[in-house]
Amino acid sequence: MTILVTGGAGFIGSNFVIDWLDQHDERVINVDKLTYAGNLNNLSSVESNASHVFVKGDIGDVALLKSLLSRYKPRAIINFAAESHVDRSIHGPEDFMQTIEHRQGLKIACPEEIAFRKGWINEAALTALAQPMLKNGYGQYLMQVIKESDYESH
Numbered sequence: 001m002t003i004l005v006t007g008g009a010g011f012i013g014s015n016f017v018i019d020w021l022d023q024h025d026e027r028v029i030n031v032d033k034l035t036y037a038g039n040l041n042n043l044s045s046v047e048s049n050a051s052h053v054f055v056k057g058d059i060g061d062v063a064l065l066k067s068l069l070s071r072y073k074p075r076a077i078i079n080f081a082a083e084s085h086v087d088r089s090i091h092g093p094e095d096f097m098q099t100i101e102h103r104q105g106l107k108i109a110c111p112e113e114i115a116f117r118k119g120w121i122n123e124a125a126l127t128a129l130a131q132p133m134l135k136n137g138y139g140q141y142l143m144q145v146i147k148e149s150d151y152e153s154h
């Protein structure tokens, strides 16, 4: 039998794969994009294990996933593929939004933006909320919302 693991070159995923191959006699298909977080060195101990099939690829690549599913027919899929570094979530929040929205199908809402667009708070109140967050992308995004609404109203 076979299982499919995604993000298996990352911290948790690689430990799972190594442990799985040690404990079970079952093939692992390991799909990882090898982003900044993925590292094949994490998997060096299972490099020559015939039950480990590593595939460099993106879980957003539907054609690739379809072909792996039909070829290997895994009985289970375990997902560890993620944007998971806290510092990166502060410096580049867009990547996290995209991963959640594209891969998990959830829409992320900004409560401050909704309150402003609904007219529950005014421009001064939104500016006051955005000010302490100007060092991160979210504060700048809220200021952009104000700028665009000024532009739209003229």
Ligand SMILES: NC(=O)c1ccc[n+]([C@@H]2O[C@H](COP(=O)([O-])OP(=O)(O)OC[C@H]3O[C@@H](n4cnc5c(N)ncnc54)[C@H](O)[C@@H]3O)[C@@H](O)[C@H]2O)c1
Binding pocket: 006, 007, 008, 009, 010, 011, 012, 013, 031, 032, 033, 034, 035, 036, 037, 038, 039, 057, 058, 059, 060, 080, 081, 082, 083, 084, 085
């Ligand atoms: N690290 C922890 O202490 C911890 C604790 C609890 C839960 N988790 C959760 O476990 C999961 C994995 O965490 P981690 O610490 O191993 O993360 P990690 O960043 O070390 O690994 C993520 C892996 O996913 C891969 N990846 C990212 N985007 C991909 C994509 N689009 N397609 C294919 N592969 C992709 C990366 O290359 C990397 O190998 C996350 O959901 C995290 O929230 C982690």
